Structure formats: structure tokens, C-alpha cells
Amino acid sequence: MKMLRKTLGAVAVTLVTFAPVLSTTVFAASTPASEQQATQSLVKQLSGLRSFTANFEQTTKASGKTVVQKKGLTSQHLNQTFTGVIKVERPGKFFWETTQPSKQSIITTGKTIWIYDPDLQQVVRQNVSDQVANTPALLLSGNTNTIMQAYKVTQPDQTKNYYTLLPRAKDTAFQDLTISFGAQGTPTLMILNDSLGQVTTVHFNNVAKNVDIPASVFHFVPPKGTDIIDQ
Structure with a gap:
């Protein structure tokens, strides 16, 4: 059986620390919020986001050679850049498509x-409830x-x-996820x-x-001849 390529796994299926973005100096000078404050602040950000569309650029890199060798990863898994489009309508509607390199x-x-x-000519079908903690x-x-x-x-x-x-669960595919919002939320x-x-x-x-997105964007019917794999 042909194997499904995992070009999107790092973000949406096995998928998005902040060390590459913020220096330790910034963290040392800042005051962290309590968990309750942080939760309330994130809820406020998400509540104001009814829908959005955007282009994206995704890059995956190794955090250390030792880990790469232990996990058996090769250079073809790393330093890849994918570009594409994301469309979201809350709650629950999500469209993510890479356009380059595949x-x-x-x-x-x-x-x-x-x-x-x-x-x-393959499609994997999964239950959303089984993927909440594994699908950042x-x-x-x-x-x-x-x-x-x-x-x-x-x-x-x-x-x-x-x-x-x-993640609160112990068996998730990622350790942590950081998300940043701009001035417009x-x-x-x-x-x-x-x-x-x-x-x-x-x-x-x-x-x-908060743009209007056609309902057809989120409606998927496997094309004729497509292999359907249930997971």
C-alpha cells in the first residue's frame, strides 16, 4: 500500500518553545501571568476571532544532532519549508492546504x-475527538x-x-506549542x-x-478513485 506523505504532520496532525523568537533577556525582565490569567487572556483572544484566512510559511528544523541521530531522522526530514493557505471558521471549521513544494x-x-x-490519490480519515490534543x-x-x-x-x-x-495528556506527539497574536487579534x-x-x-x-468563508471550503468529498484510510 502506498504511504501518505507527512508534509503537514508537524502542524496539523502531529503538529505549532519560544526560544527561537524571544531572548532570555526578555523573559528575565518580564512578569509571567498566572495560569488563570493566561487562560482568560487566551480565551479573550480566541473569542474575538470568529474566522480568518491567511497565507503561511512552515519550516521544520532539528533542535539538536543527538536527538536526530537517536530518532533515526535524516536531512530529508528537516529544513523543509512549505507554503500554503489556511482558512478557519470557529467553532470547528478548518482548511489547511500546502501549495509548495507539494x-x-x-x-x-x-x-x-x-x-x-x-x-x-489517498485520503486519511480521522475522528476530531481523538485528535484534540494531537492537533495543535x-x-x-x-x-x-x-x-x-x-x-x-x-x-x-x-x-x-x-x-x-x-498538553495535559501524557502521550501526545508534541511537548509544547506557542502561539502569538498581533495587534489586531x-x-x-x-x-x-x-x-x-x-x-x-x-x-x-x-x-x-472575521471574513465570510464559503461553506463549500470546508466540505470534502473524496474524488473518485481515491483510497480512503481510516485511523
Whole structure:
């Protein structure tokens, strides 16, 4: 059986610390929020985000050679850059598509996640409820209460709109996820440390907040001849 490529896994299926972005000097001078304050602040950010569209650029790098060697990773897994489009409508509707260097889509309306690879004529079908803690990108489209149940929220600097989320479950595919919001309340950056010792960074640009998105964007029907793999 052909294997589905995992070009999007680092963000949306096995997927988005902040060390590459903020210096230790900034952290030393800042005052962190309490968990309650951080949670309330993140809820406020998400509550004001009814929908958004954006272009993205995603890059994955190793955090250390020792980890790479222990995990059996090679250079082809790392230093890859993918570009594409994301469209989100809360709660639960999510569309993510890479356009370069290869095309792959992740689509959900809140119940089923479809991961479609047109080149391989394959689609993986997963249950959203089984993926809440393993699918950080769904944070942007998810139900706020569900998110708070799945993650512990921290805010390293209570004056700035960036948050680091720690999975409450023990067997998740990533260690922590940081998300940053801009002045208009739109996401600008996501950074993920995964369990393989990789750091995935996603930059959002050309962001449009609270726009109308056609319902057809989130409706996926496997094309004729597509292999469907249930997980």
C-alpha cells in the first residue's frame, strides 16, 4: 500500500518553545501571568476571532544532532519549508492546504478530519475527538472549553499576546506549542516542539480577520478513485 506523505504532520496532525523568537533577556525582565490569567487572556483572544484566512510559511528544523541521530531522522526530514493557505471558521471549521513544494490538504467541519494527498490519490480519515490534543493547528478553530481541557496555558509576559500551551495528556506527539497574536487579534506565529526533537515554525501573513468563508471550503468529498484510510 502506498504511504501518505507527512508534509503537514508537524502542524496539523502531529503538529505549532519560544526560544527561537524571544531572548532570555526578555523573559528575565518580564512578569509571567498566572495560569488563570493566561487562560482568560487566551480565551479573550480566541473569542474575538470568529474566522480568518491567511497565507503561511512552515519550516521544520532539528533542535539538536543527538536527538536526530537517536530518532533515526535524516536531512530529508528537516529544513523543509512549505507554503500554503489556511482558512478557519470557529467553532470547528478548518482548511489547511500546502501549495509548495507539494500539494496536500487538511479539512474538517468539526467531526471528521480529512488529510488528502492528490498525488498519491489517498485520503486519511480521522475522528476530531481523538485528535484534540494531537492537533495543535485545530486550536485556532476549536471550542474554547475543549481547548482549555486539553492544554495548560501559560503566558510568559502578561503584557504581550503570546502563549505557550502544554498538553495535559501524557502521550501526545508534541511537548509544547506557542502561539502569538498581533495587534489586531490575529495569529502571527506558531512554534511547536515535538517529541522527535524537532522545532516547527509557522508564520502567517496576509491575514484577514472575521471574513465570510464559503461553506463549500470546508466540505470534502473524496474524488473518485481515491483510497480512503481510516485511523
